[in-house]
Amino acid sequence: MSELSIKPLADRVVVEPAAAETKTASGIIIPDSAKEKPQEGVIVAVGAGKKDEPLTVKVGDKVLYGKYSGTELKLNGKDYLIMRESDILAIV
Template sequence: MKLSPLHDRVIIQRLPEEEKTAGGIIIPDSAKERPMRGTVVAAGPGTDKVKMQVKKGDVVLFAKYAGTEFKMDGEECVIMRQEEILAVIEK
């Protein structure tokens, strides 16, 4: 399936959270938090007032409950406005 977001919206595919803590303890599924990092899959063209600052392939940080969740090709994705993205994670 191919989706093209409109205006200043962005489609983000959530990145999986760590399975272990830094100390080596395995985190059970019931204790895992929702991932707050993801990769931009598609970005809209922006508007006259909003210039797009993220592009396809950027890894971003966003609020835990931001956007609207949906499944695309079996993967958990989120669609949100660019303003809901908190930061771009630099490599």
Template sequence: MNIKPLADRVVVKMIEAEETTKSGIVLPGSAKEKPQIAEVKAVGPGTDEVKMHVKVGDKVLISKYAGTEVKIDDVEYTILKQSDILAIVE
């Protein structure tokens, strides 16, 4: 199944956070923070007022509680507005 976002929406897949600290301590599930870096999987066409600045494959930094989480074919995606993207990570 493919997702085609409408207007200025973007579909992203969260990049998993590391499970150990730099010093090698393994973090339990309750101590992990929600990851904020995601990979863009699909981009809407934009609108007359909003030009799309991201493209498929970009790694982006998103707002912590942005978007709507959906599960399709056992894969979790987040659908959010382009304005919820804070930066492109290079």
């Protein structure tokens, strides 16, 4: 993980999504058009939190989030998602 030049505000976090599966368990290759959006990733930046509500996630945490959560963001040639902490479902 490289240092990001973006600092999320309040209760927002930046997540680097995990790579989408390219092959099924039985060995069938999945074409790009049929790949599912990943629903897990790693936190790469966190905001300061809201007043009286500190964030419970930290940089490096592996998290699960909703399929359509967050806003897609491309930075330094990599894809990221920026979302509110409340969009995160669980820490793995």
